[in-house]
Every structure is written in structure tokens, then in C-alpha cells.
Amino acid sequence: MFKHIITRTPCPAMIEGLSEAGLGKPDYDKAMDQHNDYIRALQTCGVDITILPPANDYPDSVFVEDPALCTPHCAVITRPGAESRRNEAELIAPVLQRFYNRVERIVEPGTLDAGDVMMVGSHYYIGKSARTNEEGARQLIAILDKYGMTGSIVVLETVLHLKTGLAYLENGNLLAAGEFVTKPEFQQYNIIEVPVDESYAANCIWVNGKVILPAGYPSTRDKIAGLGYDVIEVDTSEYLKVDGGVSCMSLRF
Ligand code: CIR
Secondary structure (H helix, E strand, O other): OEEEEEEEEEOOOHHHHOOOOOOOOOOHHHHHHHHHHHHHHHOOOEEEEEEEOOOOOOOOOOOOOEEEEEOOOEEEEEEEOOOHHHHHHHHHHHHHHHHHOEEEEEOOOEEEEHEEEEEEEEEEEEEOOOOOOHHHHHHHHHHHHHHOEEEEEEEEEOOHHHOOEEOOOOOOOEEEEHHHHHHHHHHOOEEEEEOHHHHHHHHHEEEOOEEEEEEOHHHHHHHHOOOOOOOEEEOOOHHOOOOOOHHHHHHOO
């Protein structure tokens, strides 16, 4: 079960966030409304929520998931792969010190975005991607090992982050899209396949028995609800425009 959630209010500069989506720029006011709805959904999950102030020097800082990994035993400040996001690590570091006695770091030449890290119990799958390099993944595995946890590397082919196409919903249930559906390391799980035309819905989160899912993906929603989860839909259309989604917008621990 998660006790804490950290989010960050989007800043006006979020409309200039890194993007490959080709869907145009986000509408900031709409993004603010959607962020409020996201927080309202989290408020139903029995967690305490920390809302950090907007950080206008960092357009992508609303995606608070990437500069930190929060495990049950330690926090890890990452070294984000995109140059424009690198200093988000310094922004989040003092916040994590409020919650953790043990704070570790990914250091140069390692790079790692925690959107590339998926927790399954005490094991962490780490995507080697355009943002997370092998050195960053190796450093994280060494840190996890120090605290009795394990990690393994998954090589990404097309998506931005590991959790762009994968979400672990606990109880052995793994939501998977595209390249992840057939990867051998995930065949041990009950794979819930996300259809190609709904692939954005693979980026969702399990929070204490509920699943928060982007709105507008009915087939995926019904599959998840069919497994007995209480599903909450939130519209994240403005975040999709800057390649982000439901999981990217919070730290959960
Ligand atoms: C970026 O390219 O870094 C942001 N525009 C989107 C980050 C999405 N984060 C995530 O998937 N964890």
C-alpha cells in the first residue's frame, strides 16, 4: 500500500515541454484543471498528498516521476537523460529528504529517468532507453542491491519510457502495450494487452487497489474493471501533448 504521493503543479512553461507527439501545444488552463482532477482522484485513494509549487524554469517539472525513485527503503535522486530536465533532480532532492533518511544518487556518466523504472514487489525493471543509459541502470541495480532489492534491464525499442507501455497493477496483473506484450521477461505475469489504438492507456497507476487511467480508452478501462479494480478515469489530454501521462505526474510510495 502507498502512504505518500508527491505531485507538482504544472508551470505556465509546461506548454514548451519536450514533445514528440505532434499534437500541438497544451492549453495551460485546461492542464491546470486536469491536474486538479488528477489530485481529486488521488484523494480517494487513502494517501497523503504533497503538492509542490510550479517551477517555471523547468517546463517538464510537472512530470515529477522522472527525477526520483521512491522505494520502501531509500529514495534515489536520478540524473535525467534530457539536458533540459537534469536540474529537476536538485529541485526534488530537498523534498525527498523530508520523507527519507536514506537518499542515494545516480551520478555522471549515468543517466536515468524513473519513468523507466517499474516496481514489482522488491524487483525493479529498468528500461534502457533514449533517457536511461546502461551505466545509469547499473548504478541503480547496485543501489537496490545494497538495500536487499533487485533490478534487471529491459531494452526499449520504440517508446519513450518503460512505463509509457507498461503498468504493474499488483496481484500478478501487468498491463502491456506494443513491444512489451511479447517480451519474454514479462510472460510470467497475467498480461492484459492494451490494443494499439489505446496504447496511451498503458500509462496508468495502481494506487491502493484503485487504478487511475486516462479517460477515453474504453476497451482498456473495461478490461481493468473486469479484473475487479475500481477504475477512475481522468482526462490527461494536455499532458499527452507533451508525451506525459498519469504515472509521470506523481511519485507514489
Ligand atoms: C519528457 O519528454 O521528459 C516529458 N515531456 C514527458 C515525460 C513523461 N514522463 C514519464 O513518462 N515518466
